[in-house]
Amino acid sequence: xxxxxxATAADSVVSFVNVRxxxxxxxxxxxxxxxxxxxxxxxxxxxxxxxxxxxxxxxxGFEEPTSGRIILDGRDVTDVPPNRRNVNIVFQDYxxxxxxxAARNIAFGLEMRAVPRxxxxxxxxxxxxxxxxxxxxxxxxxxxxxxxxQRIALMRALAPDPQVLLLDEPLSALDAKLRHQMQIxxxxxxxxxxxxxxxVTHDQEEALTMSDQVVVMNxxxxxxxxxxxxxxxxxxxxxxxxxxxxxxFLDARVLGREGDGWAVEWAGQRFGAQGDEGLAAGGxxxxxxRPESIVVQSERPAQRAAxxxxxxxxxxxxxxxxxxIRAAGGAADGAADGAEVTAxxxxxxxxxxxxxxxxxxxxxxxxxxxxx
Numbered sequence: 001x002x003x004x005x006x007a008t009a010a011d012s013v014v015s016f017v018n019v020r021x022x023x024x025x026x027x028x029x030x031x032x033x034x035x036x037x038x039x040x041x042x043x044x045x046x047x048x049x050x051x052x053x054x055x056x057x058x059x060x061g062f063e064e065p066t067s068g069r070i071i072l073d074g075r076d077v078t079d080v081p082p083n084r085r086n087v088n089i090v091f092q093d094y095x096x097x098x099x100x101x102a103a104r105n106i107a108f109g110l111e112m113r114a115v116p117r118x119x120x121x122x123x124x125x126x127x128x129x130x131x132x133x134x135x136x137x138x139x140x141x142x143x144x145x146x147x148x149x150q151r152i153a154l155m156r157a158l159a160p161d162p163q164v165l166l167l168d169e170p171l172s173a174l175d176a177k178l179r180h181q182m183q184i185x186x187x188x189x190x191x192x193x194x195x196x197x198x199x200v201t202h203d204q205e206e207a208l209t210m211s212d213q214v215v216v217m218n219x220x221x222x223x224x225x226x227x228x229x230x231x232x233x234x235x236x237x238x239x240x241x242x243x244x245x246x247x248x249f250l251d252a253r254v255l256g257r258e259g260d261g262w263a264v265e266w267a268g269q270r271f272g273a274q275g276d277e278g279l280a281a282g283g284x285x286x287x288x289x290r291p292e293s294i295v296v297q298s299e300r301p302a303q304r305a306a307x308x309x310x311x312x313x314x315x316x317x318x319x320x321x322x323x324x325i326r327a328a329g330g331a332a333d334g335a336a337d338g339a340e341v342t343a344x345x346x347x348x349x350x351x352x353x354x355x356x357x358x359x360x361x362x363x364x365x366x367x368x369x370x371x372x
Contacts, residue, residue: 013038013163013196014059019068021054021220028054030220032068036164036198037213041190043199045207046217046243052200053168055217059198060166061085073163088162090170094153096141102152103128103137109160127155130189147178154186158193167199171206183209204244208232216240232290234274236371241288248289248341254369256281261364267307267327267339272364279369286370293366294343296323298354306361311353312340320344325360 012035021029029051036042044052057063059070061082070078077085088109096105103124110120128134131151141149150170157165171179171186187210190197201207207214208228215225216239224231224240235241238249252264252271262275264287273287300306313324323343343360 011038012036013073014198015069015071016055016059017069017071019055019058019065019070021051021058021063022066028220029058029065032220032222034215034222034225036196039194039196040212041187041197041199041210042213042215043201043207043211044215044217045201045204046223047202049219050217051220052202052215052217056089056166056168056198056200059164060087060089086163087166088157088160088164089166089168090153090157092169092172094141094149094170094173096149096153096156098141101138101140102133102144102148105141105152106156106159108156113160123159127159130192131155131185146174147182150174150182151185154189158189158195162195164196164198167197169201171201171203179206180209186210208244214244216243218243233366234368235288238286238288238370238372241368241370246291246342246344248291248294250287250289250339250341252285252287252369254279254281254283254285259364262369264367264369267309269305269307271305271362271367273367273369274365275369276371286372287367288370289341289362289367291322291342291344292320293362294325294341295361295363296325296343296345296349296353297359297361298352298357300359301361304361304363306359309341309358309360311356311358317344320346321350325358327360 014036016032016034019029019032020027032055044055046052054063058065061080065078069076072085072087097108100108106124106127107120110123124137128137133148133151136144136148144152171182174182183206199210211228213225214228214231216223216231218239224236231240232244235244241247250266252266255263255265255270258272262273262279264271264273266287279285308328309325311323312326315322323345325341325343327339327341341360
């Protein structure tokens, strides 16, 4: 699948042009076409083995494409060795030099380039200040916390002023609370420096929290890409809908156009949904609705279509409760009879329910007809 990002070749800092990577008969990346906009935080998201790390390593020069070209700031770097590409990488294990102080770790790349000593001192001082570690420059890596080591590794990679910073799941070793904190800080650093970040992760929360653009990969191909909100609210495939967040997949029949969307039949009721122009009326399609978009009420709503159902399971999740609701059905073919959906409701909505017999509905803009 050839998918281009919103960035065009004219305003992109990185372009993959028909890039393919094979290991013998096994193909890790299939004919990748991707433009990465200058100054963007772009995340390659997908399960293990989808080709995201291979793509990152090809840009860094650590893997050689089987075919295709990689363009970095207008220059073909396909055959250029890593040390001659103006990119830098942050690994999962930080890879700090244990015998050097935090400041010397940051300075290392600049020293290798014979940058004047006073310029190195200023750069190190500025970078330590950027991550609020001015008082930790003299400490050895073993004397720093995991989060502090992560910040030093990031500053070391930024010190030589690379065109693109590559991040290969750099937060995976952190505990949940620190990981969340670093997600926010990492995006802040990217915004302050204006650098292009290419981040690899299998964690959807990281991708949604930090990214300007998310590239969802599956089996070496791009499934879909776009800004986080678009991918979450308008997935085009079942894979994207299920990989990014929780989702209800409803087997529905497309009835035809309705306003700026489509009318579908599910559980014997006519609902609204969004979908592409080329849909054919009368066909069975999958409609995806997020749990938080399912509205659950004791009385049938007057302003929109609703289906009857019964709550069969309640799972307390703190500020939300997950309700499993079995639809009463009623479709002529019985396809939705007994189908179950999950709704996430807050305390107020839960308290308003008078029993287990409920009506469920959704706003048309919160349902999407999938392409597959």
